[in-house]
Amino acid sequence: MSDSQAYPQLRNDVLRRMGELGRAVPGTMQGFQALHDAAVREGALSPKMKELIALGIAIAVHCEGCIACHVHDALQHGASREEIAETVGVAVMMGGGPSVVYGSMAMAAVEQFQGPK
Template identity: 85%
Template sequence: MSGSTSYPELQKEVLRRMSELGRAIPGTMQGFQALHDAAVRSGALSEKTKELIALGIAIAVRCEGCIACHVHDALEHGATREEIAETVAVAVMMGGGPSVVYGSMAMAAVDQFQAGK
């Protein structure tokens, strides 16, 4: 983890790399994209709620690129800083000390994405 991580740039880089991976393994990535789209589609839970769930899991499993993408998407679906902070709290409950570190990354990502608007 770098103190100078740009989460907006990391999010763009993750999407770029996923696009490259899609050219290498198109069937797998098309299947993954279909799974992603179906999983986050609004239903009994809103897209915002599903993005917050995904963010909590990203924190608990320690995926910095996932954190960048799901903070971005949660904000795009109307999540507030306070809702993301509560998501971090639940992730910390489930993931312990390492989730504190990755939760702090999520909050830094919120600040960076919001500053860029």
């Protein structure tokens, strides 16, 4: 991926492809959506914290589409640029050098969703 990756567009593409997959395997995708909704629901952890955790995992497992979606959702749940940056730091600790690369992608996504600092 290059620095010119458009994360808002990537998120839209991921959601569109998930919709297409939902038409092909509706039961599976309905189950996945129910799992997602249950996992990020308010509980002992807030939805914001859960999205930050998901973002850290997305960075560590090198999923660009997941990064786009979870940066967006973390911001929607009130995460700050600083909270996302610290999440990237934890992902780097867990994932090493490759997480540095994918963590920098997450910060680029923040800029695209929020605008420059």
